[in-house]
Amino acid sequence: MQDEPILKVEDLETYFYTRTSVVKAVGGISFELRKGETLGIVGESGSGKSVTAWSILGLVPKPGRIVGGSILYQGENLLEKSDAEMRQIRGRGICMVMQNPLTSLNPVFNVGNQIVETMRMDSNQSASTLRERAVELLAKVHIAAPQARLNSFPHQMSGGMRQRVVGAISISRSPNVLIADEPTTSLDATIQLQYLKLLKEIQAQTGAAIIFITHDFGIVARMCDRVAVMYAGKIVEQANVMDLFDNPSHPYTEGLLRSVPGLDQDVDLLPSIEGQPPNPDDLPPGCSFAPRCSYAYDKCVEYPPEYLIEPDHVARCWMRDDAN
Amino acid sequence: MMQTDGAGPTAELVRMEGVKKHYPVTMGLLLRKNRGVVKAVDDISFAIHGGQTYSLVGESGCGKTTTSRMALMVERPTEGEVYFEGKALGQFNGADKKTFRTAVQAVFQDPWGSLNPRMRVDSIIAEPLVTQRRLTKLEVKTQVNELLDVMGLHPLHASRYPHEFSGGQRQRIAIARALSTRPRLIVLDEPVSALDVSIRAQILNLLKQLQQTYFLSYLLIAHNLATVRYMSHQVGVMYLGKIVEEASPDELFTNPLHPYTKALISASLPAHPRQQGEEIVLTGEVPSPLNPPSGCSFHTRCPFAMDRCSVEAPVYQQIAPGHKVSCHLYADEPTINPA
Numbered sequence: 001m002q003d004e005p006i007l008k009v010e011d012l013e014t015y016f017y018t019r020t021s022v023v024k025a026v027g028g029i030s031f032e033l034r035k036g037e038t039l040g041i042v043g044e045s046g047s048g049k050s051v052t053a054w055s056i057l058g059l060v061p062k063p064g065r066i067v068g069g070s071i072l073y074q075g076e077n078l079l080e081k082s083d084a085e086m087r088q089i090r091g092r093g094i095c096m097v098m099q100n101p102l103t104s105l106n107p108v109f110n111v112g113n114q115i116v117e118t119m120r121m122d123s124n125q126s127a128s129t130l131r132e133r134a135v136e137l138l139a140k141v142h143i144a145a146p147q148a149r150l151n152s153f154p155h156q157m158s159g160g161m162r163q164r165v166v167g168a169i170s171i172s173r174s175p176n177v178l179i180a181d182e183p184t185t186s187l188d189a190t191i192q193l194q195y196l197k198l199l200k201e202i203q204a205q206t207g208a209a210i211i212f213i214t215h216d217f218g219i220v221a222r223m224c225d226r227v228a229v230m231y232a233g234k235i236v237e238q239a240n241v242m243d244l245f246d247n248p249s250h251p252y253t254e255g256l257l258r259s260v261p262g263l264d265q266d267v268d269l270l271p272s273i274e275g276q277p278p279n280p281d282d283l284p285p286g287c288s289f290a291p292r293c294s295y296a297y298d299k300c301v302e303y304p305p306e307y308l309i310e311p312d313h314v315a316r317c318w319m320r321d322d323a324n
Numbered sequence: 325m326m327q328t329d330g331a332g333p334t335a336e337l338v339r340m341e342g343v344k345k346h347y348p349v350t351m352g353l354l355l356r357k358n359r360g361v362v363k364a365v366d367d368i369s370f371a372i373h374g375g376q377t378y379s380l381v382g383e384s385g386c387g388k389t390t391t392s393r394m395a396l397m398v399e400r401p402t403e404g405e406v407y408f409e410g411k412a413l414g415q416f417n418g419a420d421k422k423t424f425r426t427a428v429q430a431v432f433q434d435p436w437g438s439l440n441p442r443m444r445v446d447s448i449i450a451e452p453l454v455t456q457r458r459l460t461k462l463e464v465k466t467q468v469n470e471l472l473d474v475m476g477l478h479p480l481h482a483s484r485y486p487h488e489f490s491g492g493q494r495q496r497i498a499i500a501r502a503l504s505t506r507p508r509l510i511v512l513d514e515p516v517s518a519l520d521v522s523i524r525a526q527i528l529n530l531l532k533q534l535q536q537t538y539f540l541s542y543l544l545i546a547h548n549l550a551t552v553r554y555m556s557h558q559v560g561v562m563y564l565g566k567i568v569e570e571a572s573p574d575e576l577f578t579n580p581l582h583p584y585t586k587a588l589i590s591a592s593l594p595a596h597p598r599q600q601g602e603e604i605v606l607t608g609e610v611p612s613p614l615n616p617p618s619g620c621s622f623h624t625r626c627p628f629a630m631d632r633c634s635v636e637a638p639v640y641q642q643i644a645p646g647h648k649v650s651c652h653l654y655a656d657e658p659t660i661n662p663a
Binding site: 045218255269270 | 606
């Protein structure tokens, strides 16, 4: 059912040119997103996961530039699009879900205006048609009495309702791809669960594919179908969620998964990864994880290629070379 | 090495008894009118034992941080009392206060905000030492080096500034600073949630090892239940200023009783995609503490709420040894040694 990818990123390289150095924030990554699929991009701060999102949306801030690779959306290379064309694609084709659903609404406009404003971007329909459509959207995200709610201001709504409004705005132009960059980090656990469920529901209704950018394997375990693990600007492992959790094949993934304490087991000391993530403008030669890796050996001075562990499961680690 | 002469493992270090902290909400500048009170902490009691970790969990606004501020004697309770080694903080004289300030220290969430960017690491670590005790320069230097060593930092780091360090290293500096006065209790307010995932385990392990070496007690405030499970000896679940359930982590996570605890556990993210347990999705969010619901303050969100819950506040009672809960669902069960 999931044949042709809706989004195909190939060898994407996004560098930041500072006065003293070149920061290779994204150093050649490739992944595919199929229709209706949820892909998790996991990594620590500085691993390049947010820059990946900005690159897809064509919003890389200066002094950053996409220096190589391609981003194919429905078969068309986004890197060759003009600014005007990109503006059309953003929102209608690929849409960013705002980070903090509780604070991203404008407090001085009522929610009806805020939903209509988004839709006016690409439609010249009359205001009343757009307001009708806004009512439909609010009903879709289960807001009671949507007609009356159009005139409410954000402060008159509960946090849960504001989340729903933000959800309604993000699907107002029926995007095919939703990018959610750490959408729930600032939320409490019970509110986070509500929001994640809302996103799932939106996905079920619209069939949109979602890219979840997060540092939390728990969110991946709950939400995603496939995962790409990023470390120092590269994808070190990519697999189905089940395969990745059952059979982590890169020492970084393995270490991360083991270092997260579980709720159902007692451990005396957590197995931790020593050292810290490398500075992105001063990456170690070869495998960037080697200085922290307990299995590192002489081959690791060269950057490892991708090895196929099982169908649809790849890892970049020299140890897989010996296994093959 | 420094070794605090602690009491036995079961001796109580800190006890909170019926502690309340109410903040008045006023309006107007000249004619101040009272608009009510925010019951940030409303009648809580618990004890922190020597060499052990007591954790408070709950959502933002539930009163965890206010409680910790009272344990640090930064705030004084409106009602009730905090006892340190059996002595009421309200009865402290000047000398007692001075000892207390060295015996209780804190480590905060954000190591970017909690370290003075214009101070060198050695002065940051030595600051509490210098203000609390009369030491020669050489003594201070030796102690700073010793602390750096314990924290896994290099002696050369002493002359650097905070911006030269990563998050994990900064948190190590903050911990070294807290340890410098040889405290008995350290309040840890979300000590790892601002750190990268791969660094968290390092810091948690370090804190655990330090606890064993120096017989430290921790009051841990965290929202991540797995962290709490890993670190604690006893856990209190807070909701709207009250402790609604208290148990050992083993007991709490295998046999949670209060519906709020159950919801928190079900909302915590799974460690494996196959672990999708029972899901209790709470509707709405935490009500305003200015106007808390009648009866049991959780009844507005509780999936098991009965008629009684909106009228009558449940009693906080012991259900099993070491396991207390305040919920009408368990009201009819025989109580063991009502506490």
